[in-house]
Amino acid sequence: MVWWLYDIDITPHGRGEAHKNGPMTDVQCVIAAGAQLGEGTFWDTAGQALWWVDIFANTLHRFDPATGAQQSYATPEAPGCVATRVGGGLVLTMTSGFFFFDPRQRVFEAIVDPESDLSATRFNDGRTDRQGRFWSGSMVIDVAAQPNKIAALYCLHADLSCRRVLEHIGCANGLAWSPDGRTMYHADSHTSLIRAWDFDPSTAEIDNERIFVDLALIKGIADGATVDAEGCYWVTIPFQGRLLRFDPAGVLMRTIELPCDIPTCCEFGGPDLDVLYVTSAVLNRTARELANQPLAGGLFAIDVGVRGLPAAPFAG
Numbered sequence: 001m002v003w004w005l006y007d008i009d010i011t012p013h014g015r016g017e018a019h020k021n022g023p024m025t026d027v028q029c030v031i032a033a034g035a036q037l038g039e040g041t042f043w044d045t046a047g048q049a050l051w052w053v054d055i056f057a058n059t060l061h062r063f064d065p066a067t068g069a070q071q072s073y074a075t076p077e078a079p080g081c082v083a084t085r086v087g088g089g090l091v092l093t094m095t096s097g098f099f100f101f102d103p104r105q106r107v108f109e110a111i112v113d114p115e116s117d118l119s120a121t122r123f124n125d126g127r128t129d130r131q132g133r134f135w136s137g138s139m140v141i142d143v144a145a146q147p148n149k150i151a152a153l154y155c156l157h158a159d160l161s162c163r164r165v166l167e168h169i170g171c172a173n174g175l176a177w178s179p180d181g182r183t184m185y186h187a188d189s190h191t192s193l194i195r196a197w198d199f200d201p202s203t204a205e206i207d208n209e210r211i212f213v214d215l216a217l218i219k220g221i222a223d224g225a226t227v228d229a230e231g232c233y234w235v236t237i238p239f240q241g242r243l244l245r246f247d248p249a250g251v252l253m254r255t256i257e258l259p260c261d262i263p264t265c266c267e268f269g270g271p272d273l274d275v276l277y278v279t280s281a282v283l284n285r286t287a288r289e290l291a292n293q294p295l296a297g298g299l300f301a302i303d304v305g306v307r308g309l310p311a312a313p314f315a316g
Contacts, residue, residue, distance in 0.1 A: 035297040038279030040081040043269035053079040081126035084313040091314045093123035093136040130181035132315030137172020158315035174222040187222035224265025236263040260296040268308020
């Protein structure tokens with residue numbers, strides 16, 4: 001199914017106004033998955049397939065756009081994010097930390113649980129950096145937990161050492177890197193802020209924290225994100241059904257309205273990296289709430305007119 005939608009500009013008050021003469025955007029639902037919480041998009045350049053997860057369904061998916069086929073794998077815990085490995089197989093995070101997964105044998109192997117002392121968190125958003133390190137952040141799942149910002153962002157190196165990079169997070173999201181790998185973006189979805197840091201590609205050290213975008217003007221929060229070949233940052237805005245594109249200075253360039261209200265994660269894929277895949281969520285919506293969005297929880301493919309960057313497989 002294809003939806004043709006006008007691009008929307010957000011005013012300072014968070015309202016939308018369609019461009020009467022603006023371009024139309026092709027938003028295609030490629031899998032009507034009805035995912036409870038689709039997330040964790042990763043384009044496998046070697047295998048020409050998109051990996052993604054349904055967190056609440058404890059499921060890992062592999063979508064092949066050439067055939068339209070999708071393979072699904074049950075996970076023993078709620079998965080957060082995934083990436084391929086240089087030596088084959090996958091690396092992913094689940095509720096209790098970092099794991100390897102062999103899709104052929106359907107075997108999971110625990111690597112490390114850096115939050116083994118915490119029962120109120122689970123792992124969530126993440127991806128590889130340009131050098132092939134695998135990053136994942138956690139989120140607080142117990143709303144009664146005190147203090148309520150006990151989650152963190154971690155970096156898994158090729159030698160399988162794991163380092164805590166950021167602390168005092170409520171819900172880790174929006175992780176991405178600039179094309180040259182020298183700027184890291186990250187968001188805490190318990191706030192309206194997307195932040196940026198200077199990033200050292202050789203050491204993975206960060207410095208010079210600053211606010212990249214404040215979504216308070218539209219009363220929004222950031223979910224999953226990616227960066228295109230022009231250095232612009234794309235981010236999903238859940239509960240508003242929007243996909244936003246910001247330039248490297250944090251200026252809003254474009255807004256795409258989606259046919260569901262909870263888009264969750266995005267990544268470029270396809271042979272030419274010119275398709276932007278977006279996951280979404282049903283998230284325990286009632287039948288009445290879903291009546292006007294029958295494709296909620298689907299996997300969408302969008303021609304946004306720009307290309308992405310190849311995702312590095314995990315070097316470990």
